[in-house]
Amino acid sequence: MPFSPIPRGVYPSVTSLDPKKLKEKGITLVLADLDNTLVPYKVLEPSPEVAAWMAALKEEGIDLFLLSNSRKPGRAQKFAQQVGIPYQGHSGKPKKAGYFKAMERMGRTPKETIMVGDQIFTDTLGANRAGVTPLLIKPIRLAGNPGRYIRYAAETPFRLLGGRRPFL
Template sequence: MSFLPFPEYKFPELRDITGDFLIEKGVELLMLDLDNTVAPYGAETPSEPVLRWAESVRAAGVGLYIISNSRKEGRVKAFAQALGVPYILRAKKPSPRKPREAMRALNVKPENAVLAGDQIYTDVLSAKLAGVTPILVKPIKLSNPLLALRYVLEAPFRRLRSR
């Protein structure tokens, strides 16, 4: 696996990552970025469709784990509780440390884990460094101009895949 931050898979949104797809790929653990992946910045609770999606993934036998760079404990915790999944905040992605911690806690090997997120330089890179398969989803909402600029800078990586 190359360490360049190319996503292995790309999906328009989180809900397109189905339990069937994950099982077919031998995935036991799906680690999730929170902001702009599970919900837009500022949202306080997951939407009904996202709740139903999380339930279906779990029913397929795949574990979920929120790995967020956010510092807002109350908010991250609220999402994790609503979805019924464990969480880590202040993850400092692209550091692979917290994804590794989550895998250790659940006794899942990197080759049986994926990390889904909307950003190349945090989520995809963190996945690569942790040895897990990165899945890139389109950001839910680009509300602020700095964030929009960041996505422009990431464009060359978004267009490509590692294979």
């Protein structure tokens, strides 16, 4: 499988990913990162817009699965239980094993799965390694950790390249 940090498009947020268009592309499973993808860091409740997007996925018959590297005890679990979706914490992204385990649990293949996340070197790289289509979104909020600014700066060339090859 390819060792590539380049996503299939860069999108403003998860809500810009139209569930109808995903379904038309044959997508039946969305693996999603938690922090800075579905909600800001430390937040346990989706915004009304994200909640509506999650409901629209369900209406289209697309399962949402929380694939998180979060090491905070119970964070991914609490969020997933609150919104009623399956989850996997400590997923080890960018290792492909976490992606395969999630797809196996959901009975899906890489061809019918996308990964939505805000980070190149975990979400996108891991998805590409597992043969899953990676869709990159802009992080919800960078504030609070100077290391994030450095990491996102290092990701800039890959974000620019990914923006030239949209999936939707």
